[in-house]
Amino acid sequence: MMTCLQCVLFVVNVVLVQIAYATPRHIVFIVADDFGWNDVGFRNENISTPNIDKLAKEGVILGQSYVQPVCSPSRSAFMTGMYPFKTGLQHLVIWPDQQVCSPLNLTFLPQHLKKLGYATHAIGKWHLGFCKWQCTPTERGFDSFYGYYTSHEDYYKKTNIRDGHLGFDFRDNMATDKEAIGTYSTFLYADRAVELINKHKKSQPFFLYLPLQSVHAPIQVPIEYENLYQNIHNIGRRKFSGMVTAMDDVIGNVTEALKSNGMYEDTLIVFTSDNGGWPTEYGNNWPLRGSKITIYEGGTRVTAFVHGAGLEKTGYTYNGMLHAVDWSPTIVAAAGGTISNTTIDGINQWDNIRTGESSSRTEFIYNLDDLAPYQTGHAAIRMGDYKLIVGYPGLYPGWYPPPTYTDDNYIKEIPYDGSQDDKIQLFNLRDDPNEYNDISDKFPDVVKKLRARMAEYHKQMVPANYPNATSAANPKDYNGFWTPGWC
Numbered sequence: 001m002m003t004c005l006q007c008v009l010f011v012v013n014v015v016l017v018q019i020a021y022a023t024p025r026h027i028v029f030i031v032a033d034d035f036g037w038n039d040v041g042f043r044n045e046n047i048s049t050p051n052i053d054k055l056a057k058e059g060v061i062l063g064q065s066y067v068q069p070v071c072s073p074s075r076s077a078f079m080t081g082m083y084p085f086k087t088g089l090q091h092l093v094i095w096p097d098q099q100v101c102s103p104l105n106l107t108f109l110p111q112h113l114k115k116l117g118y119a120t121h122a123i124g125k126w127h128l129g130f131c132k133w134q135c136t137p138t139e140r141g142f143d144s145f146y147g148y149y150t151s152h153e154d155y156y157k158k159t160n161i162r163d164g165h166l167g168f169d170f171r172d173n174m175a176t177d178k179e180a181i182g183t184y185s186t187f188l189y190a191d192r193a194v195e196l197i198n199k200h201k202k203s204q205p206f207f208l209y210l211p212l213q214s215v216h217a218p219i220q221v222p223i224e225y226e227n228l229y230q231n232i233h234n235i236g237r238r239k240f241s242g243m244v245t246a247m248d249d250v251i252g253n254v255t256e257a258l259k260s261n262g263m264y265e266d267t268l269i270v271f272t273s274d275n276g277g278w279p280t281e282y283g284n285n286w287p288l289r290g291s292k293i294t295i296y297e298g299g300t301r302v303t304a305f306v307h308g309a310g311l312e313k314t315g316y317t318y319n320g321m322l323h324a325v326d327w328s329p330t331i332v333a334a335a336g337g338t339i340s341n342t343t344i345d346g347i348n349q350w351d352n353i354r355t356g357e358s359s360s361r362t363e364f365i366y367n368l369d370d371l372a373p374y375q376t377g378h379a380a381i382r383m384g385d386y387k388l389i390v391g392y393p394g395l396y397p398g399w400y401p402p403p404t405y406t407d408d409n410y411i412k413e414i415p416y417d418g419s420q421d422d423k424i425q426l427f428n429l430r431d432d433p434n435e436y437n438d439i440s441d442k443f444p445d446v447v448k449k450l451r452a453r454m455a456e457y458h459k460q461m462v463p464a465n466y467p468n469a470t471s472a473a474n475p476k477d478y479n480g481f482w483t484p485g486w487c
């Protein structure tokens with residue numbers, strides 16, 4: 001028999017537990033780099049990702065979670081809730097010697113979370129500009145940063161070469177970090193994440209943004225991971241698969257650290273790729289069409305899931321439409337806040353994801369990029385089940401089965417030749433998610449409607465901010481490191 005005091009305490013405890021579960025206290029936002037639709041164990045039996053699979057299956061797999069076709073635009077959308085075509089970031093990526101960063105008048109996700117009392121940390125790849133300190137993570141809302149500012153780099157040497165200029169790129173907060181050189185970055189990021197979780201003062205809510213280097217090129221992996229895939233004959237794909245499993249170990253170690261610190265039950269984990277897999281670098285999006293850099297589904301519809309605190313309905317695939325711009329308002333809402341600025345493009349989808357109700361989003365822009373020559377620029381819109389692509393769709397327009405038994409480099413880019421500039425393609429993604437049947441001839445009225453809507457968005461486009469490289473960025477003037485100070 002409970003005494004009355006025990007019974008009161010029991011009731012209080014139940015209420016507290018329910019409050020604790022209704023909204024997550026801690027949030028871990030993991031971004032994988034160039035991780036393809038068919039590069040994850042829960043879709044592909046040839047890949048080993050036990051930690052991701054477990055979280056995804058216990059949580060909610062996101063079946064229609066969209067991003068931009070390349071890196072910087074997706075990351076800017078995650079941080080700001082704004083479409084890249086409105087912020088000048090619609091054309092390719094920010095190169096290390098371009099005087100560009102995600103516009104400084106936009107509020108970043110961690111800035112919103114700091115107002116809600118969060119400790120905010122970023123570990124991994126920034127890629128949102130660094131030509132002046134105001135562009136860098138510790139001046140855009142993160143209490144700490146550990147990682148690199150530029151794009152792809154060597155996983156061990158921490159060097160990035162651009163336009164003949166070679167520089168190191170690795171930082172611990174604002175300071176250059178030479179100690180990191182020589183160690184595979186995936187291990188460094190896992191260790192730092194675990195260290196931050198162990199040190200975290202439990203009374204404060206915790207936000208970790210973990211944009212991992214994995215599994216972007218260069219294809220580099222410790223031999224013990226490569227050796228897990230002796231059955232894969234294609235050497236590039238074998239190493240790439242090892243990189244995926246190394247990344248999965250980071251997620252395992254982060255999960256363990258959350259558990260051993262009593263934070264796991266109170267943590268929401270969000271996982272997404274930044275764009276589709278890159279077939280010439282062994283990523284795979286099969287059966288989706290296209291890849292990174294293209295506007296087809298293989299470039300833009302990515303592996304993503306949520307897990308943990310606050311989710312009421314779990315263990316299923318949520319097929320509501322989500323876009324990269326939705327993450328900022330959605331994560332802020334999960335943290336118990338709101339973004340009052342209604343001019344952002346992102347929609348708060350927290351309740352939708354949490355309860356499984358239909359998406360609040362019925363349309364989105366894949367990209368709008370007018371920068372001539374188009375080459376990598378593109379335009380596409382989604383409305384309901386329909387998708388309209390106007391002009392050149394990108395370098396890899398085909399369907400690429402996993403390269404298990406093929407030779408390396410069996411995929412060829414289809415270079416831009418101008419012939420597709422006036423081409424229109426219409427797909428019904430409900431009937432034809434892999435984009436085999438262009439139905440634009442059969443449904444001229446639908447084409448007309450989507451073109452008209454695209455034209456409305458086009459009025460809000462700002463010119464792409466894609467300047468020529470400057471030699472003022474040259475690391476030789478900055479002790480050999482890519483360093484702010486030249487814009």
Ligand SMILES: *[C@@H]1O[C@H](CO)[C@@H](O)[C@H](O)[C@H]1NC(C)=O
Binds near residue numbers: 044045402405
């Ligand atoms: C797994 O590998 C086999 C052998 O190459 C291949 O036939 C199969 O399609 C692969 N599975 C997936 C989901 O890619």
Ligand SMILES: *[C@@H]1O[C@H](CO)[C@@H](O)[C@H](O)[C@H]1NC(C)=O
Binds near residue numbers: 103104105
């Ligand atoms: C933000 O700054 C850019 C220039 O960097 C400017 O074009 C844009 O209008 C500004 N946006 C707002 C809403 O102030």
Ligand SMILES: *[C@@H]1O[C@H](CO)[C@@H](O)[C@H](O)[C@H]1NC(C)=O
Binds near residue numbers: 082105106107343
């Ligand atoms: C609202 O957001 C836009 C885009 O993020 C930004 O340019 C503008 O300054 C914001 N307005 C206010 C009042 O915060």
Ligand SMILES: *[C@@H]1O[C@H](CO)[C@@H](O)[C@H](O)[C@H]1NC(C)=O
Binds near residue numbers: 186190246249250253
């Ligand atoms: C995860 O932790 C284990 C045990 O400490 C360690 O051996 C392993 O290298 C870690 N994995 C990564 C990717 O850091």
Ligand SMILES: *[C@@H]1O[C@H](CO)[C@@H](O)[C@H](O)[C@H]1NC(C)=O
Binds near residue numbers: 468
């Ligand atoms: C950028 O580079 C191109 C090609 O080298 C050159 O034609 C153009 O004038 C440059 N633009 C500026 C603003 O310097």
